[in-house]
Amino acid sequence: MNELYPIFLKVAQLNSLIVGGGNVGLEKLSFLLKSSPNAKVTLVAREISEDIKAIAARQPNLELVEEIYQPHFLEGRHMVIGATDDPAVNKQIYSDAKSRNLLVNIADTPELCDFYLGGIVTKGNVKIAISTNGKSPTTAKRLRQFLEEVIPEDINEMVENINQYRDTLKGDFEYKVEALNKLTKELLVKS
Incomplete structure (x- = not known):
């Protein structure tokens, strides 16, 4: 049974930490920035790949720190992704993050994850x-x-039109929900 609770985080308003500067760190960073290009991210690793450095050159909200992981890097963070090739370091990241009540994801280790990407x-x-x-x-x-x-590629146009229509609706919350449900049901049937 899948008991995950889906949420969409405004990571441009949060401080995220990625630990790991190799291929897995690159994958996690790329995924995060693809979904949220303005995400505030610090990436810490003993060695940082040239691919990650190239991304950082184009990304003003990405800070690179070429040092070994230390718990103090968690200060002021909201979310942590461990992506090193050292299981002991990844377990330490998890333990340190949990002791600070931070959301943590350890790559390829579901039992050490509060969330999945x-x-x-x-x-x-x-x-x-x-x-x-x-x-x-x-x-x-x-x-x-x-x-x-x-x-469809034009789904964004539909969303914008529905948003404009929603702004014109008068009445209580229940009335607005009913009107929007009726409209979207008809739109999706016609598509």
């Missing part, structure tokens, strides 16, 4: 997150590819 489909203001409860990232990837193909 699932598949994401983005078309304008529409964003869909896909999770397999950490069981099959490949399945999430295939579902993402499928949804990217079937969701």
Whole structure:
């Protein structure tokens, strides 16, 4: 049973830490920045790949720190991603983060994760997150590819139009929900 609670974090308003400067760190950083280009991220690693340095040159909200991980790097953070190739360091990151009540994800180690980085489909203001409860990232990837193909490119226009319509509605919350439900049901049937 998948008991995950899906949320969308405004990571541009949070301070995120990624520990790891190799391929896994690059993957996690790229995923985060693809979804939220203005995310505030500090990446800490003993060695940082040239690919990550190239991203940092274009990304003003990305700070690189070429040092070994120390617990003090968690100060002022909201979310931590451990992406090193050393299981002992990853376990230490998890332990340190949990002792500070921080959300933590240790790459490829579901039992050391408060959250997973699932598949994401983005078309304008529409964003869909896909999770397999950490069981099959490949399945999430295939579902993402499928949804990217079937969701129309002009869906953002529809969302904007519905938003404008919502602003014109008068009445209480229940009335507005009922009116919007009726409208969107008809729109989706016609599509």
